[in-house]
Amino acid sequence: MSLSLTGLHAGYGRAEVLHGIDLDVGPGELVSVLGASGSGKTTLLRVVAGLHPATSGTVSLDGRDVTRLRPEKRRIGLVPQEGALFGHLDVARNVEYGARGRAAELLELVGLGGFEKRMPHELSGGQRQRVALARALAPGPAAVLLDEPFAGLDAALRSEVRADVARVLRECGATAVLITHDQDEALSVSDRVAVLHAGVLVQTATPRELYRSPATAWVAGFVGEAALLPGVSDGRCVRTVLGDLPVRSGSAGEVLAVLRPEDLRLGEGVPATVRSVDYLGHSALARVELANGTRLTARLPDAPAPGTAVQLRVAEAVHTVPPPSANSEVSPGTRGRRSG
Numbered sequence: 561m562s563l564s565l566t567g568l569h570a571g572y573g574r575a576e577v578l579h580g581i582d583l584d585v586g587p588g589e590l591v592s593v594l595g596a597s598g599s600g601k602t603t604l605l606r607v608v609a610g611l612h613p614a615t616s617g618t619v620s621l622d623g624r625d626v627t628r629l630r631p632e633k634r635r636i637g638l639v640p641q642e643g644a645l646f647g648h649l650d651v652a653r654n655v656e657y658g659a660r661g662r663a664a665e666l667l668e669l670v671g672l673g674g675f676e677k678r679m680p681h682e683l684s685g686g687q688r689q690r691v692a693l694a695r696a697l698a699p700g701p702a703a704v705l706l707d708e709p710f711a712g713l714d715a716a717l718r719s720e721v722r723a724d725v726a727r728v729l730r731e732c733g734a735t736a737v738l739i740t741h742d743q744d745e746a747l748s749v750s751d752r753v754a755v756l757h758a759g760v761l762v763q764t765a766t767p768r769e770l771y772r773s774p775a776t777a778w779v780a781g782f783v784g785e786a787a788l789l790p791g792v793s794d795g796r797c798v799r800t801v802l803g804d805l806p807v808r809s810g811s812a813g814e815v816l817a818v819l820r821p822e823d824l825r826l827g828e829g830v831p832a833t834v835r836s837v838d839y840l841g842h843s844a845l846a847r848v849e850l851a852n853g854t855r856l857t858a859r860l861p862d863a864p865a866p867g868t869a870v871q872l873r874v875a876e877a878v879h880t881v882p883p884p885s886a887n888s889e890v891s892p893g894t895r896g897r898r899s900g
Contacts, residue, residue, distance in 0.1 A: 563702075571603075576759070579759045592738040595741065596757075600758070601741070619634075635703075643680075645695075650679055654680070666697055690721070705736075708739055747770070776884065777883065784820060798815060802850075820859075824874060826858070828871060829871040831870075832850050832872045833869055
């Protein structure tokens, strides 16, 4: 089923938190809502789940308005943080709290076949999250909401569990919304990512489009590391301190050229000095400084020692964004509708 949010406003008392959210999630699609603390992510989840009222706007499932329905009438499954299992019930009965008769089938699906009689305290954090997902899927919901479900897991386990959860959701054909503050998480598992900033969706795009073609300077800096170089563009070329760079996409006039660390290379370019190096095993991050004081980060297979004089060049055409203005990052006119 599809999930549609149209003109959604919500808040607490006189303080408005969500400012006209528009978002479509297609059948079987996994969309992440990505935002920093205080962006409105939790309020958005609570409104969609029916746990907090909308001031205005609608929440629809396959065209059916469910905005005024109670949570249990919406057919929306919820996977909360930390799993929130019932400690006095075994795994099978936790799953069957959603719907009886499906525990064995769903536990097999989430990789926990044979765990029916385990108690929650006997499970690891990742196993508890898998049980919580099975419980949310048990009644055959129209959509599933996942509220920062991997935040309490250590880094190695987090990557494994989120890959498993994404696999299960796709095998079930579930329409799902993942609430997260983790950029790597959103980019790695989502069909699309909706970036929420100060209660407004500032961009909704595929992970690749979001990273390579951010809509604003704020999005560029929030989704991955980026250097934003001032320049003047004619739409085909932008003049910057690194020279005239070909433009792949973006605006013309006075702009900021978005440079990701992997866009930069050493050799046959602008003189610079390596100031520091972070060795990452598979690559190294070199912090370099140009003669005018501009500092950039280059991701390299290896990097010269700090203090080394180098030459820096841009490996490919760049994306440009307008310089930020006082209100450009939170314009209510920015939409999160499906493109294409």
